[in-house]
Amino acid sequence: MSLGDIGPLHRSLDWSPVTKVRITDNKYVYELSFAGASYNSETGSLPVFRERFSVGNPNINIEASITEEVWENIDEAALKNVQGYEYIESRLKISTAVAMERKQAFAAVSFVPLRKDPSSGSYQKLVSFSIHLRFSEQAYPQRAAAQVYKQNSVLASGNWYKVAVQFTGIHLITYDDLSSMGLSPSSIDPRNLRVYGNGGGMLPEPCSAPRLDDLMENAIFVAGENDGSFNQGDYILFYGESPDVWDWDDGTQQFTHEVNLYSNFSYYFITADLGQGKRIQSVSSTTQPYTHIVNKFTDRKFIEKDDLNIVRTGRDWFEYPPYEVQTTAEYTFTFPDIDLSSPVKMKTRVAARSSASSNFKYYINGNELVETLTVQTVSFTTDQYARTATSESEFAVSSANVLLKVNYSKPFSASIGWMDYIALNARRNLNFGSGQLAFRDPLSAGTGNVAEYNMSGALSALTLWDITDRFNIRKVNTNINGSAMTFRLPADSISEFIAFDGTSYFSASFVGKVPNQNLHSISIPDLLIVAHPAFMSEATRLANHHRDHDGLNVFLTEIDKVYNEFSSGAQD
Structure with a gap:
């Protein structure tokens, strides 16, 4: 249904010629402008016409049309100095949107008033035109049910104690740890101990992306809780995650990492005031026949040092020192019980500032070239400071210690390079050494699959947790025969496990007592x-x-x- 229109309204543009603008002593940009022009990152240095009109209803569709156009040719040689000129098309590309400001709705119209004349091929600027807006009622598609949010936060009542973890694995909290936090362990019922926390990683950036609401309770193990008293020698075990996370990439068939840009720790919350807590339950092997035997798994490690933001803005951080005075660096990765018959997969990202293309060369075992990564040229007279490049490759190894030597080939003395990260995926034999061993096998995962896992080096004291669902961890009942552990579980998707012998745990650092709060209720x-x-x-x-x-x-x-x-x- 039509809701009216605006216009036609006549507009004229007062253009200035292409101008060379000094940014620093040795850096220039070329600017094309007209009176009232605006700019955005999508169009480079091309000027944008933008106008907005007050409307009463924000729930509208906008149709904008331009008529009575008057065009003039523009100096093509000068125009080609302007960043983004290659985006100029043969016709205007008009964008419309509805914006809210101080509860007032506005219809916004914008476009780049330049074109490449389809008849002559000449570049032209728009000097005058008429603009006409038509409004219609917005038809909404049927939307999925909105997420229902909790009415109250778990932090609204009870005593809460916040702890920080830095590593992924099983964490230990002892009697003395609780006492140092300010609890009186001997006066609490250990069956009421609870641990809340949502694991590692960053929140999703899109507002529409699903996310956890409030703190989630984690299944934990409490030793000595059955007598209803928390005594010296009793303890809590919980699975905690690093702030940095890994995800499986179906396209590249490898795990990719994501460093948390905002926090060096993940946090968990402890209470004993909300009744009996969630405990780790047991699961037995399935009786279904196996489709895959698993005696190897994929391990993953990365090196990424966020020391330097080379342009002092944005979210890209790189290693310091750069490849400038010293143009070679070495990086060591260790994968115990590595499968020498399987290649190691590498993903790496670098940056360089050079007026000619430059190369990063990766060597293994000192002199065996396994990858050459080329970074394209940068013009020192533009506002692009450096370029980045990413590559994925694989190579064979001859030992558990993987030593990578990276050399930056400088075309000129002023060229400079930076390392962002190196991430490796390596296949390892499923052999338990000591402490903790986390493992997973993407090669056996698939709809309807059942995997039988065979681990060597196992002892009778070995415990295995299925940590695929970090909030509902399960203890797997396994069969240990000598030093061999076996278990069988469905493998419809990639499952994560962790085996431990009780000799080594991570610790959680006490942050402080958390006063009651309830933002969910406002x-x-x-x-x-x-x-x-x-x-x-x-x-x-x-x-x-x-x-x-x-x-x-x-x-x-x-x-x-x-x-x-x-x-x-x-x-x-």
Whole structure:
């Protein structure tokens, strides 16, 4: 249904010629502009015409048309100095959107007023035109049911104690650990001990992506809880995850890592005030016939040192020192019980700043070239400081110690390179050494598959957990015959396991006691202010100003409370 229109409205553009603009002593950019022009990253240095119109209804479709166009030729040689000129098309590409500002809806129209004349092939600028907007009611497709959020946070009541972990694996909390946190272990019923936390990794960036709501309870093991008293020698075991995570890439058939950009720790929360907690349950081997025998697994390791942001903005960080004075660096990876018959897969990313293309060369065993990664040239007169390059390759190894030597071939003395990361996937024989061993086998995973796992080096004291679902960990009942452990489970998807002998655990560092909070329970305010604790006094003044002068319903909270309820206590 039509909701009316605006226009036609006549507009003229007052153009300036292409101008060379000095950014630094030795850096220039070329700028093309007209009065009132704006710019964005999608169009490079090409100017954008942008105008917005007040509308009453935000739920509309916008159809924009340009008529009465008057074009003039533009100096092609000068235009080709402008970054992004190659994006100029033969016709205008008009973008429309509805934006909200101070509860007022606006219809926004934008386009680059340049074209390549389809008849003559000449580049032209638009000097005058008329714009016409038509509005219609927006038809909404049937949407999936909205996520139902919890009415209250688990942090709303009880005593809570926050701990930090840095590594992925099984963590130990002892009687003395609880005592040092401020609990009185002897006065609590250990059956009520609970551990909450959402694991490692960063929150998804798209708002529409699914995410965990509030803190999730983890299944844990509490030694000595059956007598109802937590005594010296009793302890808690829980599976904790590093802030850095791995994901399986179906396309490349390897695991890829993601470093947490915001936090060096993952966080977990302990309480004993909410009744009996979740415990690890047991699972026995399936009686189904196996489709795959697993006696090898894929291990993965990476080196990524986020020491330097070379342009002092954005999220790309690189290793320091760069490949400049020293142009060679060595990186060592160790994979015990490596399968020498399987290639090691490598993924690596680098950056370079050079006026000619330059190469990173990767050597194994000192002199065996396994990869040459080329980084394209950078013009020192543009605003692009450096270029990046990524490659994936594989190579054979001759021992468990993988020594990679990386050499940057500098075309000129001013060329400089940076290492972002090196990540390796290697096949290992399924042999238990000591401490903890996490393993998984993507090669046996598939719909309807059943895997029989055969682990060597096992002892009678060995315990195995299925950690595929980190909130509902299961203890696997295995068969140990001599030093061989076997178990059989469905393998429809990649399963994660961890075996341990009780000789080595990770520790959790006490962060502090967490006061009760309940952001989940608040009504939606007119204005939400989130502030760092150091700025709360000034934030309170701002909140009171909006309450007193604007009549707004303002909710003010500290950023750490948002982290606790919505990102498992980690900065994100």
